Amino acid sequence: MASKADQQVDLDTFISGVEKRNPGQGEFVQAVREVSADIFPWLAERGEYHDAQIMRRLAEPDRIVSFRVCWQDDEGRVRVERGWRVQNNNAIGPYKGGLRFDESVTESVLKFLAFEQTFKNSLTGLPLGGGKGGSNFNPKDKSDEEIMRFCQSFMTELYRHIGPNMDVPAGDMGVGSREIGYLFGQYKRITGRWEGVMTGKAIEYGGSKMRPEATGYGAVEFACNMLHHRDDTLEGKTVLISGSGNVALHAAAKVIAKGGTVLTLSDSDGFIHDPDGIDADKLDWIRDLKLERRGRIGEYADEYRGASFQECDTPWRVDADIAMPCATQNEIDGDAARALLGNGILAVVEGANMPATAQASRAFREAGILYAPGKAANAGGVAVSGLEMSQNAERISWENDKLDRMLADLMRDIHERCVEHGADGEGGVDYVKGANIAGFRKVADAMLAFGVV
Numbered sequence: 001m002a003s004k005a006d007q008q009v010d011l012d013t014f015i016s017g018v019e020k021r022n023p024g025q026g027e028f029v030q031a032v033r034e035v036s037a038d039i040f041p042w043l044a045e046r047g048e049y050h051d052a053q054i055m056r057r058l059a060e061p062d063r064i065v066s067f068r069v070c071w072q073d074d075e076g077r078v079r080v081e082r083g084w085r086v087q088n089n090n091a092i093g094p095y096k097g098g099l100r101f102d103e104s105v106t107e108s109v110l111k112f113l114a115f116e117q118t119f120k121n122s123l124t125g126l127p128l129g130g131g132k133g134g135s136n137f138n139p140k141d142k143s144d145e146e147i148m149r150f151c152q153s154f155m156t157e158l159y160r161h162i163g164p165n166m167d168v169p170a171g172d173m174g175v176g177s178r179e180i181g182y183l184f185g186q187y188k189r190i191t192g193r194w195e196g197v198m199t200g201k202a203i204e205y206g207g208s209k210m211r212p213e214a215t216g217y218g219a220v221e222f223a224c225n226m227l228h229h230r231d232d233t234l235e236g237k238t239v240l241i242s243g244s245g246n247v248a249l250h251a252a253a254k255v256i257a258k259g260g261t262v263l264t265l266s267d268s269d270g271f272i273h274d275p276d277g278i279d280a281d282k283l284d285w286i287r288d289l290k291l292e293r294r295g296r297i298g299e300y301a302d303e304y305r306g307a308s309f310q311e312c313d314t315p316w317r318v319d320a321d322i323a324m325p326c327a328t329q330n331e332i333d334g335d336a337a338r339a340l341l342g343n344g345i346l347a348v349v350e351g352a353n354m355p356a357t358a359q360a361s362r363a364f365r366e367a368g369i370l371y372a373p374g375k376a377a378n379a380g381g382v383a384v385s386g387l388e389m390s391q392n393a394e395r396i397s398w399e400n401d402k403l404d405r406m407l408a409d410l411m412r413d414i415h416e417r418c419v420e421h422g423a424d425g426e427g428g429v430d431y432v433k434g435a436n437i438a439g440f441r442k443v444a445d446a447m448l449a450f451g452v453v
């Protein structure tokens with residue numbers, strides 16, 4: 001077995017190779033480094049994975065498709081964006097993962113998301129490989145017609161690369177049920193086939209009940225599992241949530257249902273803080289603001305006296321028991337992590353993908369708080385997408401209560417897998433390490449079985 005010093009040299013050499021092969025792709029290198037730091041020591045006693053270069057292969061996407069997306073705005077001007085699909089690994093099932101439309105999208109962002117998705121999907125226990133895609137198209141301030149034209153143009157290229165047994169995209173930031181409708185409609189129009197090629201569809205045309213809720217609800221379930229493991233509950237706890245999109249709003253609803261108090265929500269303009277708590281009625285108002293009126297979160301402070309809006313700021317300095325970042329990557333930096341720890345935060349539960357910078361993540365792990373990485377905590381969304389694929393394949397539709405139970409079971413199983421590989425033997429659990437190793441093992445064993453491919 002290699003010494004600790006040799007393992008560190010191996011890891012450093014590996015990461016500098018990743019950096020060289022992926023210049024300027026900071027998010028991707030960050031994600032690979034975080035996973036590898038847990039996997040390399042574990043590989044030390046498992047030479048077969050090392051000899052087969054499994055980590056090196058996982059950090060090299062199977063393929064990346066990049067394409068031009070040309071569309072016309074309402075003034076008739078021709079606009080040109082870039083689209084991508086990153087197919088990271090399909091060892092255990094078809095590539096699976098969302099599409100993101102946001103001006104911040106780059107190849108690096110999509111590569112990190114596809115890499116993370118591979119481990120997340122493995123953790124669910126379902127037969128799902130990892131992929132991600134999207135575009136730097138900015139959907140903010142676009143009319144419905146412009147969104148439709150963009151989605152149709154995007155799918156006119158993407159359709160060649162996807163299929164129900166090949167690659168099954170879904171939504172992510174900027175891609176909700178409206179966009180899935182336009183994308184799926186165009187796939188059907190081009191191919192003439194109705195098939196389960198996308199998830200997150202509306203119920204009327206083959207979507208699964210509970211899919212919109214699954215990521216946010218699942219993250220709160222995961223939080224409850226962690227607290228339960230320490231003989232604690234969510235009831236009476238105060239919770240900071242960032243974002244005000246699909247994940248954030250459903251996480252907030254579930255926190256309220258479990259007896260917690262939601263103090264904050266945010267968008268890219270800033271955050272709102274309501275010391276009285278954002279209750280179910282106020283949350284309905286926000287849902288209408290965001291999903292129907294497509295307004296900005298700051299308007300909440302005009303509607304509800306006692307609440308404040310902090311422009312260009314994040315919620316992490318507000319005193320609370322639990323933090324749930326549900327907006328975007330790297331939204332908690334080292335300073336924000338120190339502020340949370342300084343206020344005695346009990347748990348950080350990631351609804352978003354990689355919302356903590358490397359410094360923040362290290363600070364949470366060193367402090368020994370309950371810290372759930374996105375690949376475990378937000379896996380409920382893709383898990384119910386997996387169930388949507390099963391329902392489509394069988395031409396059936398399951399009811400809410402069955403799916404609710406299945407989601408709770410899936411989240412409990414994911415929690416157990418993290419504990420199995422992350423328990424320190426003294427009552428503590430390193431959930432990041434547990435999720436990385438459990439996610440890696442299943443994919444790695446499948447890759448070993450296939451030989452050198």
Ligand SMILES: NC(=O)C1=CN([C@@H]2O[C@H](COP(=O)(O)OP(=O)(O)OC[C@H]3O[C@@H](n4cnc5c(N)ncnc54)[C@H](O)[C@@H]3O)[C@@H](O)[C@H]2O)C=CC1
Nearest residue numbers: 172173174215243244245246247267268327352353378381
């Ligand atoms: N939708 C899903 O099922 C899943 C989503 N996720 C992750 O959860 C996160 C949120 O995704 P969704 O809720 O689906 O997207 P969404 O588009 O519905 O909402 C995103 C929210 O984040 C806010 N936001 C974006 N950039 C921001 C910034 N720089 N600062 C502050 N707020 C910002 C937006 O204003 C919006 O409220 C993403 O990291 C996504 O990858 C993870 C698993 C599944």
Ligand SMILES: O=C(O)CCC(=O)C(=O)O
Nearest residue numbers: 097098170172381382385
């Ligand atoms: O449901 C899916 O396939 C996508 C979910 C997703 O993009 C994610 O888990 O980050």
